[in-house]
Amino acid sequence: MAERYSSFQSGGRMWFLQRVTAVFLLVVLAFHFFLLHFVHHADEVSFLASSARMEQLSYYSLMILFLVTATFHGVNGVYNALVNQGLTGTKRTVIKWTLVAASVVLIAQGIRTANAWAGIGLY
Amino acid sequence: MSTQIPKQTEESTETETEPASKGDERRAEKRRRAAERREQRQEEEAEKAAADESTVELKVFRYDPQVEGKQEPRFDTFHVPFTKGMTVLDALMYARDTYDSSLTFRHSCRQAVCGSDAMFVNGGQKLACKTQISDLDEPVRVEPLPHAEVTKDLVVDMEHFYDQMEAVEPYFQTNEYPDGELEEQRQDRENREKIKMSTRCIWCGACMSSCNIAAGDNEYLGPAAINKAYRFAMDEREGEEMKQKRLEIIEQEHGVWRCQTQFSCTEVCPKDIPLTEHIQELKREAVKNNLKFW
C-alpha cells in the first residue's frame, strides 16, 4: 500500500484538517464566548466558578479538545501563511519545529491549568 | 461564362455611368446627411477640445536596461487624441507611432485571443486591446504586469509563467482510443460544457500576476496552470487512471493547497474563467480521493 499513499501529500491532509478544525471551532468558540461573556459576565470570574465547570467531565474534555484544535488550527495557519510567503529550506524546518514546540508547551500548560481547576492532581 | 450575379454587375456599372440613378440620388442624399453629422461631430469635438477632453492622458511606465536615461524606471506622459471605441492598446499604438517609436509592448491579434498584451492598467491586470479608454479614469496609468521581471517598458519576462503552465503535463493523455482509425472518442455535451470555460485560457498571465500567493511563492503553480490541469482532469475522455495522475500533479507541495481563495485571479481573467471555482473543485476532488486512503 505504500505506493498508494504517495498519492496524497500532507499538504492535502493539513488543508483538510484546517477546515475540519475550523468547523469544530466555529461551534465551540461561539459557545465559549457566549458562556463566558454573556451567561457569566467577565467581572464575575472566580476560581470557584471556573473549577465548578471544570469538574464536569464533559466540559473538561470539551475544553481540552477546544485547546488542542485551536492550537493546531492556529499554529498550522501561521505555518501555512509563512510557507505561502515563500518560507523554504532550513529556515522552514526550524520554524516548523519551533511552532510544534510552542504548541506542545501551550497544550501542556493548558491541560495543567484545567487539571488545577478540575482538582486532578496532575499539575 | 458569367459566374457572377448579373444584377450586381449591371447595377454597379450603372451607378458609375448614370449619375441620375436612384442609388446615386440616395447616396448623394446620404452624403449630405453624413456630412451634416460629421460637421456636428466636429463641432462637438472642437468644443470638447476646448474643454480639453478630447485627448487622453496616458502615463506609461518606461524602463530599458540598456538605454541611458531609461535605466532608472520612470513614467512618460502621452496625450493621445480620443476617438470613439478607443482601447488602451489603440492609444499605446498611437503614442508609439506618433510620438516615440521606442515605446515597447507586446501585441498582436487586437481581439483578445493571443494573450500578448496583459498589462497593469490603472491598478488592474487588463488586456489592453480589450479595455476601452472610456471606461477608465484619467490619467490612464499603464504599467507592466506586477510580480514579473520587466524586460523593457511594458514587456515582462513570461518564461516563468510558461514553465508553470508546462509543469502540469498540459497535454491530452489516454490509453483508451476507439477502434476505428476514423472514429472519434465520444464525449457527452455535459462534459464538454464542464470543461468549456477552462479551455479558453489564452496564457496572458494576468491571473498569475494578480495572485499574492504566486507573488510570494515563486514555485506556486498558479491559477492558470491549475486551470489547465483542471481542463484535463475533468475531461472524461482521459479516463479514471489519468485523472488519478492529474490529481497527484496538482496536489504537489506548490499546487492547489497553496491557493488561499483570494479571487483576484477570477476577478482579472479576461476570458472570464472561474479560476477560483476550478481550483476549489480540484481541492475537493483531491480530498475525496485521499479520503479513500486515509
Next chain:
Amino acid sequence: MHEHDVVVVGAGGAGLRAAIAAQEAGADVAMVSKLHPVRSHTGAAEGGINAALRDADSWQDHAYDTMKGSDYLGDAPAVEALCQESPEEVIRLEHWGMPFSREDDGRVSQRPFGGLSFPRTTYAGAETGHQMLHTMYEQVVKRGITVYDEWHVMDLAVTDEDDPAERTCHGVVAYDIQSGEISGFRAKDGVILATGGMGQVFDHTTNAVANTGDGVAMAYRAGVPMEDMEFIQFHPTTLPSTGVLISEGVRGEGGILYNEDGERFMFEHGYANNDGELASRDVVSRAELTEVNEGRGIEDEYVHLDMRHLGEERILDRLENILHLAEDFEGADGLTEPMPVKPGQHYAMGGIETNEFGETVIDGLYAAGECACASVHGANRLGGNALPELIVFGKRAGRHAAGEEMGEAEVTTGRSSDWEPADYEFGVEVGETDGSDPAAADGGAVATDAESVVGGAVDRAQERVDELLSRKGRNHAEIRSAVQETMTANVNVFREEGRLEETLADLREAREAYKDVAVSDPSRTFNTDLIHTIETRNILDIAEALTMGALAREEFRGAHWRKEHQERKDEEWLKHTLISWNDGEPELWYKPVVLEGENKTYEPKSRSY
C-alpha cells in the same frame, strides 16, 4: 549557429503540425517563431474546420465544392489531397484532446458553412482556431520539440545560382528579440515556412499586427515565385471600427444580413437567390459594398447582421464569443440589436508557390499554411477550408522535409515545360529601387557550402541591423500606413485599372521613402521598432506583387473583381499568375491550372449560389 534537421519558421497551426510530423518521421526539429506559439493568429479562427466525416458525405463532394468555390483556379491534386486527408487529420486532433462541440450522441458536431453542399464544418464553439492552436501546441510540449520563441526570422540562407530551381536552402537567419542577438539556424533536411497571413498590407483587416507576410516576402526575394497574389479574400462580416471578425458561423446558424431599409438584400436584391447569406464570401462582400455604394448602407459604411431571432439559448450555446467580440470591440449587444458589419481583408489565397507536398522550387525550402499557395483555394477560399489546409499540408511538408518518401508531385513548381511569359507592361517601374543600401536590401547569398551560406546570411543581416540602428532617418510607421492606405483604397473588393496603376506609383514612392528609414530606438533589448521596420519592407514587396497581379489579371474571377472586365474568361485565364523577384526586377509569368484530379476532371461551371 544552431543546427537541426528541420527548421520550422512560424508556430501557428501549419508550423506546429509540420513540426510534429517531422519529429514523428524521426527528424530533430526546431521551431523558430517571432511570437510564442500560442500567440499565433490561428487562435483567432472562429468558425470551423471542413472535413467529410459522415457517411452521407464524401471527400469527393468536398473537393467539388472547393473547386467550385475556387472558381476553378485550384489545382486538383492539392484540392483532393486536402479533402481526402482532412477527415483523418480532424479525428487526430480529436484524439489529441481538442474540445470540439458535440452532438447528443457524443460525436463531434458539424455545421453548415458558405459554399458547402453538406454541413461538414466541425467546430469548437466559436473559438475553433484557439482550440486547435492550443491542442497542437500541447502536443509539441508533449514531444519536447525545441521552440525558439520570440525569434524573428529575417532571411533565408539560400545559395545564389542564377536559376532559382538550382538553389538550395540551408537554413535561416533569426534575430532574438529578447537579446538582440542574430543567429544562424542551419537546417540539414529542410526549412518549412509557416509564417501565416499578410493582412497588414491593408489597414482594415481581420489579421493580427504580426501578420506581415514575412515568409512570403523572404521566399520571394530568395527566388521562389509568388503565385496568384491578386486573390485576397475580403470577409463580409467584420466590425467596422476594428476589423474584428464576426464568424461566418453566425450566418451558418441562420444569421441574416439587412440593409438600412431593413431589406434582406441577399435575396431581395438578387445577389444569391439560392444560398442568400451563405453564398461564397466574395459574393457577400461585393453585395454589401454594392448596397453601401447604392446608398442603402447604414452610416454610409456598413450593413447589419442580425442573429436575435436565433434565441438566447442557441446564441449562448454556439456563438457566445461573438457576443463578447461585438460588445468589447464595437459596443453592440448581439442579443438585443443587430451588429454592424462591413467587408475587411481576411485571407490571402495566393502566396509562396508550392506543390502538393509543400515543396517550393528551391531545394530544401518548404511552405505550408496561409503563406503557401499549393493551390487549394484558387481564386477564392471557402470558409472552414484554411484550418484543414494547415493540418493537411503542414503534415505533408513536415514529413517530406524529414525525408519520408511521398511519391511524385503532380503540381509543378517553377518554370516547367508549360509556363507562359506575360507581356504586360506596367506603367510604373517596379522592384528594387537601388540595391546598394545595406539596410534596405537583402539579396541572395554567394556561397555554396551550407556553413558559409548560413554564415554569409548572418553577416548580411547583422550589417543590415547595425545600419538601421546606427543611422538617422525617417520612421517606418508613416511608410507602412501609406502602403496600407493606398492598398485599402484601391486594391480592395472593387478594382479598376487606373487606380491600380496609381497604387503602383504610390508603392514606388513608399519604396523610395524606405531608403531613408532608420530605427530610433537604439536598444538591443526587445526592439520592436527594429522588427516593425524590417516587417515594413516585407509589406512593401508583397503589396507590390499583389497589385501587379491584380493589374495583369484582366478578368473577374472569384475574389478578384475588375471594373473593366466583368466576366470570367476561361479560355484566356484558366492559369496562375506568378511573379518572380529576379534579384530585384520582378517578372510576371503564367502557368496553367491543373484541373485533372485523381477523382475526376473538374469542368469549369458557372459559380452561382
Next chain:
Amino acid sequence: MSQSYNRGLIEDFGRWREFEAGMWAWIFHKFTGWVLIGYLFTHIAVLSTGIPAAGAGEAAIAAGTDVYTQTIVSLEGLLLVRLLEVGLLAVAVFHMLNGTRLLLTDLGIGLDAQDKSFYASLILTGAITVASVPTFIAGAF
C-alpha cells in the same frame, strides 16, 4: 517572477488601493487569525495563574483572594482590557464569519457572491460588536 528588480511603487504596499474584496478578505482573515493565536497564548498564560491558586489552599479560594481570581478581577477592572476584549470579539467574530465564508467557498458554494459575502461578514461583525459593547463594558466602572 521578479526578485531581482524591485519596481518600487508597483509592488509595494501602495497597491492596497487596488485590492478587491477577495484580497481584503484574505488580509483580514490573516490578521484576525494571527491575533487569535496570539491571544490563545496570552490567554493560557493568564489562566495559568490557576495553577498556583489551586495550590494555595481552600480558604483563599473560597474568599476569592487567590492569585487567579485576583488577577482576573484586577484585569477585568481595567477599561483598557475591556476595550481590548471588545476588539478581540470583533476579531473573533470576523474570523468566524469569514471562516464560514471560506468553508462555503471550499465547498463550492456562493463563489459568485464572494464579494457580497465578504461585505456581509464585515457588516455583521460590526453589528455584533456594537451590540455586545454594553455587555462587555458592564461593571467596568
